[in-house]
Amino acid sequence: MKKRIPIVLLSILLVIVIAGVAFLAVRMVVKSKNEKDNSISTKDSVVSGAQVAETIYSDHYKVGIVQTGLGSASKDCYSGFMLEMDERNLLGNIEVTYVVEDNEEVCRTKIKELLDGGCDLLYTIGRFASETAAELTKDKPVVFAAVNSPDVIGLVDSNEVPGGNVTGVSSYTPCFEQIDLIKMLMPKAKTVASLYSGTDPDAVEQGIVAAREAENIGLTCTQYTIDDKDSLTGALDKIKDAKTETIYVPVDKFLYANIDTLITFSHENKIPIFCGDETILAQGALATSVISYESIGRKAADMVHDILFEHVKTSTLPVAYKHDCTNMVNAEIRDKLGIEIPATALGEVEMWTPPTEPPAETKPAPAATKADEAAESKAE
Secondary structure: OOOHHHHHHHHHHHHHHHHHHHHHHHHHHHHHHHHHHHHHHHHHHHHHHHOHHHOOOOOOEEEEEEEOOOOHHHHHHHHHHHHHHHHOOOHHHEEEEEEEOOOHHHHHHHHHHHHHOOOOEEEEEOHHHHHHHHHHOOOOOEEEEEEOOOOOOOOOOOOOOOOOOEEEEEOOOOHHHHHHHHHHHOOOOOEEEEEEEOOOHHHHHHHHHHHHHHHHOOOEEEEEEEOOHHHHHHHHHHHHHOOOOEEEEOOOHHHHHOHHHHHHHHHHHOOOEEEOOHHHHHHOOOEEEEOOHHHHHHHHHHHHHHHHHOOOOHHHOOOEOOOOOEEEEEHHHHHHHOOOOOHHHHOOOEEEOOOOOOOOOOOOOOOOOHHHHHHHHHHO
16 A cells, blocks of 8 residues: 555656646647737738739629719719729729710709619719709719719718718819919909809809908909809909909809800900819919819729728718819910019919920720710710
8 A cells, every 4th residue: 555655646746747748838839820820910911901902803883974064074073983993903893884964854864764774873973963863862872073062062961971872072163272372373462353153053152152262361352143145244344344453263154155255354454364173274364273183083983992892881981072282374374464473472383384286195084885985975
């Protein structure tokens, strides 16, 4: 009995030693595996972050693009969208139907047809198309562009939290920046006339905003609401009689249609026009501050990607609102009107001159389908 005790103790000790060695061995293996897993996880996260643009999606969607403007800005909103989708390799994942229609009644019918045809998302370019799409569907996502103040007109609850099935990229006319140009280029100027059509809601809003900004920076602003050619002539007579020093013209279909009258008046009376976009600048206005409509289309494509392929809720996707602006001065008109731009402003503006040779070829926007091209050609 006495001889058995040491043997039992020895056996127990041996078991403890073996168990301890086994525990240490297992711990080292687990630690080694964890370190390896962490290394792989870190590496994978870096790679996935670098390859976001190369993500391959298997999903396919029907996207309707409805454009209600025929000008270059609306076309750039479309081309920018398609270029961004192409660069993201997503054109194979979307079936695009492109509608260009400036007739409001026909436009409404086309939007209904798209929705009835199983469209998964609408990309709308222009206020009427966007408001109509928002009216006709409350469940399909609508991403807009070329809408100045979506929160003001009720397209969204707020720019920060849209709250419904509609969001997009505001292409607000940079009225503040355009009015500020007056003080930058003509610091001694004290008066400006804000001229806009009373039948164009966007133009009215721009004209009013411009007038408020003018007052904020110390300019006396008189607003003229134009309804027809007679009221335009009458307003120009009043501007001349009041010896108003500058004129502000927003993006306005009626005034664009009568641009020759405006420009002739400006040049004959040496009253410079500060305008809403490059179209009037090229026609003979003095200066403008512009945003890139192609970049707006690209931002809209980002949103469509997030909604369709990343399943981000439209109601929580903020409206993209602020854009970089470029101040542009028509150098020929500056000389013609005898405007001396302060040296302090020269670094803040780009001098625009009429092109002297055909522009270099640029990569065209990928066409959706031949049928879409035919539709666009017919609409124009």
